[in-house]
Amino acid sequence: MAERIGGDSERTLEPLPGTTQATVVLRAEGLTKTYAAVPGAAGRGELELFRSLDLVVHAGEMVAIVGESGAGKSSLLHLLAALDRPTAGEVWCGTSRLSTFSAGQAADFRNRDVGYVWQFHYLLPEFTALENVAMPLLARGMGRSSALERARVWLGEVGLAERAEHRSGELSGGEQQRVSLARALVTEPKILLADEPTGDLDGKTAETVFGLIQGLHVAHGLTSVIVTHSLEFAGRCGRMLRLKEGRLEEVLE
């Protein structure tokens, strides 16, 4: 059955080949991103990263985005998370047009619908692992004891229940990234966006964190977009796209 997406340009989406269902979770249409020139700054001319880029991500997909450094992968992920606005084009999440969001609506969208993992964990070092994981719940107004209770469950999901009371600054890099993964998912979003989540980690720790992401993706029925420089990890996602010279190409193996 095809699904309709709404807003002011309602269309019928075709199912994926070989499937009967096409639940589109994220859809970018005609996306263009240009960074403006900085007047008077040498080397800061206008920079067009991509033009008229389209992307459709279906429910349950795990999509890897690869590409050379500077290709625009992080910039694309920022647009999907409503962290930035495109120069032209639109990102849809279901029937919501991200470009119509106010700053508050964008923050709500990120708090409720998206779990975002950065290359660097950005945990608050003076707070415990448990408190760090609970932050997004506290930010949405949940009571402290309920937030901490739910955060404890998510620390368990990433295998760190016994580290709950450690300050995040006392944890190893891999543990910190696992805490940041729990923080991203504690609100039980439907979408996980991860920007080089293993980029700062050594090989074995990277494997642990990537395996965890894969496991949580399946266990929680997530729709995930993962930017990575690792072709090995990308090959283990259901679908690989390469951002190259402003275009997204399917990489078929």
Ligand SMILES: Nc1ncnc2c1ncn2[C@@H]1O[C@H](COP(=O)(O)OP(=O)(O)OP(=O)(O)O)[C@@H](O)[C@H]1O
């Ligand atoms: N806010 C900004 N203003 C101006 N230029 C920017 C801005 N953010 C990124 N850029 C430039 O856009 C280009 C793409 O950056 P982006 O971080 O999206 O690439 P990337 O593919 O994620 O790279 P990497 O793999 O090294 O992280 C780079 O040349 C970068 O300097």
